[in-house]
Amino acid sequence: MAAAPYALLATLAFALGTTLQQRGALQTEASATQARFYVQIFTRKAWLLGGLFQILGGILQLVALAHGPLVVVEPILAFNLVFALPLGHWLTAQEVRRRQVTGACVVTFGVVAFVVIGQPEGGSATPTTARWLVVTLLVVVAGAGCLLAARGRSAAVVAGLVGGAAGIAFGFEAAIAKEFTHVFGIGISHTLTHWSTYALIVIALVGSVLEQASLKAGVLPPAMAALGVLSLLVGVALGVALFGDRLAHEPAGVFAGAFALAITVVGLIVLVRPTAHVAAADRPA
Secondary structure, eight states: OOOHHHHHHHHHHHHHHHHHHHHHHOOSSSSSSSSSSHHHGGGOOOHHHHHHHHHHHHHHHHHHHHHHHHHHHHHHTTHHHHHHHHHHHHOOOOOOOOOOHHHHHHHHHHHHHHHHHHOBBBOOOOHHHHHHHHHHHHHHHHHHHHHTTTTTTTHHHHHHHHHHHHHHHHHHHHHHHHHHHHHTTTTTTHHHHSHHHHHHHHHHHHHHHHHHHHHHSSSHHHHHHHHHHHHHHHHHHHHHHOOOOOOOOHHHHHHHHHHHHHHHHHHHHHHOOOOHHHHHHHHOO
């Protein structure tokens, strides 16, 4: 798989960028619901350095998508939570407990099983305008649902739900990025007049804002898990729905791939669920 090395490098860049940006976000005085928070983060060196790694990750992701389908690239990108847990412990003093390590291991197993057993392959379908409109509506509804559900919840749950909204946005961004790689291959003039160029910028900004809000909650594991896994699930789903990507040719392989994704979701639940003392400490007054 020519895309795999680029996807792995993108994963490492995203994980390092995310933890550095959390370090910068936690150094601000304002809360994520205040507009000045998004001004203050630009004065933090750690956040700016993290932004450079995020840009590097985005470039590597585009290269990976130019060499392979969404159903291959997105599962590999889900490994960012595996890298982010030790990086978060090192850079932001995050407490990583046995349950979170177990969840990360389960997610890792699910992703590897999906790639190896599911045997994902790229499709050749060209998404229609109607499909893009339907997908956009579903993404907006799902993301808004996560944000509404996060209101008044504990820090760990807020981190998970807002991180989930960011994951949905980034999964959608990956689909747009795949479209963009096709357009970019035609030429610069066509790229500058195509909708995907500007949609990619907008959704990347939306995802970044949501990611910063999830990091500001101060609980890295659920934020990273929800972001990584929902980005994976949305990316895979859109790869199939929009571009005709598919799993193994045999029904048994398709079932095994779907089961591997289910295992990944179980890992997410284990990772997101806060421990009793964290839930009690973070419960809003």
